[in-house]
Amino acid sequence: MKIEFRCLPGWKGRVPEPMPASANLPAWLRAMPRGAVSELLGSQIRTVKQCPPFVDAMGAGLLFPLIADLRVEGGSFTWDSGLPAHPLARLTRSPIGVHLPEQLTGFPGADPERFAVKFTNPWTIAMPEGWSMLFSHPHNRLDLPFRTLTGLVDGFSGGFVHFPALWADPEFEGTLPAGTPVAQAMLVRREAIAIACREMDEDELAESLALQDALDADPGVYRKRFRAKAGAE
Secondary structure, X not given: XXXXXXXXXXXXXXXXXXXXXXXXOXXXXXXXXXXEEEOOOOEEEEOHHHOHHHHHHHOOOEEEEOOOXXXXXXXXXXXXXXXXXXXXXXXXXXXXXXXXXXXXXOOOOOOOOOXXXXXXXXXXXXXXXXXXXXXXXXXXXXXXXXXXXXXXXOOEEEEEOOEEEEEOOOOOOEEEOOOOXXXXXXXXXXXXXXXXXXXXXXXXXXXXXXXXXXXXXXXXXXXXXXXXXXXXX
């Protein structure tokens, strides 16, 4: 499967490119121990580093990066992208724009007295036919001082998709370096889903209990059984 990204003439090599999330996991996850002692239980327990769904979500899809260093001081944002102006294009060279507070009227968590930010994405996206792209906050990245809002976009190869976000940490001061992930993207299909809910029969209950016992005994069972099966299909 191929996705093609296009930027303005003269910008290639000057702006960070979208990157596979699997190759850009955060340093705190790499440094996290696989186990820790629980004060409550008085014994060693697994950390989320041994939870495949948690880690796999962080490594799924693509990350879209901040296009320039963004300095935050005293409630003000400053930057210098150094990008050349294009005589025809209307795309801003700024790494961020704003949404007026009124645009988020009634949205939980929005401050009616504060602008929301909008991270600039300099890449148009040509995705495979029949697919849409789901954008969200970088998965499990609560260390970032903003919260990117979620959006679902259909094929939009000629336009730019930017990323609105709430600034979640008003006390943050410092520099977010260029390349900081500001959105994570997954390809999805818009298909109707049939739902059926019922009780387990005896065989299904036995299978479920056996799996729970296996997961308790061996933290690698999920990857060995299910990831391998998914890769083979």
